[in-house]
Amino acid sequence: MPTASHANRQHIVAAYDRELTQLRAQVIEMGEAVVEQTRMALCSLLDGDGAAAGTVLDREPQIDRLSQLADEEVFAVIARRQPTAADLRLVLAIAKVVGELERGGDKAERIARNVLRMLDAGPATVPDSVATGLKDLDAVACCMLERAVDGLTVPDLAKATGVFQDESRLRAAASSLNRTLVEAHGSLHGQQLAGLLTIAHALERIGNHAANIAEQVVYVITGEDVRYRNRELLLDALRHGELG
Numbered sequence: 001m002p003t004a005s006h007a008n009r010q011h012i013v014a015a016y017d018r019e020l021t022q023l024r025a026q027v028i029e030m031g032e033a034v035v036e037q038t039r040m041a042l043c044s045l046l047d048g049d050g051a052a053a054g055t056v057l058d059r060e061p062q063i064d065r066l067s068q069l070a071d072e073e074v075f076a077v078i079a080r081r082q083p084t085a086a087d088l089r090l091v092l093a094i095a096k097v098v099g100e101l102e103r104g105g106d107k108a109e110r111i112a113r114n115v116l117r118m119l120d121a122g123p124a125t126v127p128d129s130v131a132t133g134l135k136d137l138d139a140v141a142c143c144m145l146e147r148a149v150d151g152l153t154v155p156d157l158a159k160a161t162g163v164f165q166d167e168s169r170l171r172a173a174a175s176s177l178n179r180t181l182v183e184a185h186g187s188l189h190g191q192q193l194a195g196l197l198t199i200a201h202a203l204e205r206i207g208n209h210a211a212n213i214a215e216q217v218v219y220v221i222t223g224e225d226v227r228y229r230n231r232e233l234l235l236d237a238l239r240h241g242e243l244g
Helices: 004-046 050-081 085-120 128-153 157-187 190-222 231-239
Strands: none
Touching (some): 004 050, 004 085, 004 128, 050 085, 085 190, 128 157, 157 231
8 A cells, every 4th residue: 555655756746747748838839839920920921911910029928928937937847846867958958948939939020020111111022932932941940940849848859850950951941042032132122122131031040949949859868968069960970879
């Protein structure tokens, strides 16, 4: 028959597990919000929809609030449970990931603000080639972010590896879009060209935030800090199972 102390330990472990599950759920909610904000901001540009851009700005404080709540919960878990080893790595990684997602939300806000500035400067249709380039870059960046968050919430080294592999696609999409913008500059007014360049950079940075999150996934699973590792060497080590 279980003793009272044993039952109490089981209760504490169950409560701790629920707290970690809640932290993961908050990360998922933040990640989904950032992806939705990014996609809505880009649609507002391609559709010339100032109201949609305004909605993105209105929703931005919600991401800030989620970030604040997650930070508070991280501090509370550390204070209550004093986690060690793998659990401590997870809690510390979540704190860093929350920061990356909050900055990703800022990039979506930046896109929306530039859309409104461009619309205020006068109506102008985004050339088809530029629209295609923006969609391509957005697809890569958002896919990376979704995969990175998934790799943390259900620890999966393969998803982190996939994010790192997509970095070359991200750079290629960003470079292609910048070349397209240079070629199309004659058909764009000044505010529009400046806004599109800023938007392209913001989308690329969202992909960079995803890669930073993937680094935390590797840290959680293997215990190794890979933030400053050469990416090619890191990918090779991951492919050959030489981490962890």
